[in-house]
Amino acid sequence: MKNSIRSLELLQHSRHDWMNRLQVIKGNIELSNIDRAKKVIEEIIIEVRQEAQLSSLGVPRFSEWLLTYNWNRSARLFVKYELLNEGQIPQEMDTTIFEWTKKVVDKIEKSVPDEVNNELYLFFKVDQEKSSIQITLEYDGHPLSSAPEDLMSDLGGPELEWEVSSKTEFIVVATFTLEQQD
Template sequence: MVDRELLDCLRHSRHDWMNTIQILKGNIALGHIDRVDQIMDDAIRKSEHESRLSSLNVPSTAMFLLTFNWHSHWFYLDIEVSAKNVDCQSYEHCWYEILSSFTQELDKSVKPGKENQLLVTIHAYEEPYLEIDFQGELEQTERIENWLALFSNSGKCYLEDIVWNEKELLFVALNNK
């Protein structure tokens, strides 16, 4: 029997690529070659980071991040991965817990219809960690304050280097040893 979830992933991925191809064709037809180069560079960069993420041995985290934008949210999520072929399996639980709970609270806290962006950077070196950078507008700051207080130093994960102002929230997520 065919795995429906796998077919759904393939369908979404094909849809994303078809959108990119249509945008490329439209810009070529309009003679916007500089824009075509930029779109192609962005697609290559995104694919490289997705490939690096897929090789970190964090399947739940990877699936969560790779499929996040396929669902309706009030912000767009982008990923960057600084290294490749590093085994981050011991970070899987912490990363998934932080990312899934933070994005859920963020979705309830941002101002709908604004340009809200979340960049998740995975620094996969000797001591891997997440850098989470939200840029946009928050409506319900108390939800985020409560979430930050909960994760600032609890369980297997903790947060540090928290920077927060009207338009940005930046923090680093680390594993407790």
């Protein structure tokens, strides 16, 4: 019963999202703004390809969470993602990647200012040979209430490599490997 309710909720969100997109395209066509309508269609195609790639990564719990995160989010943090290459990672990594990323995003969301939208970008790179995945987190926005290193210091998990770090922007690369599952 719970699975049926969850599935119906997901379908409802998806339908709502698609209706919004179709209305944007229709509105641009009605205004004879064909170039803008074409651009919206191209953006949708890119996004759908990314969703398909994420869905086939081999980590269903993580993929579902990321695909639906913005549907249930507060107005404080919007998460965008991009897969930089195709690949699959062992399903055993699903829980580890899901739990760590969810904790990080939750901490960042609690640290961003209330009144504004902030964006966090996640870039994924799968290394089939090493059974690893790199997630690059990039934030550039309003000041966080804590330094990013402090937000992620007590989480354990993957090796972190900081490229930029301040309260208004950071870039950190998290590398997950199959060996971390032991």
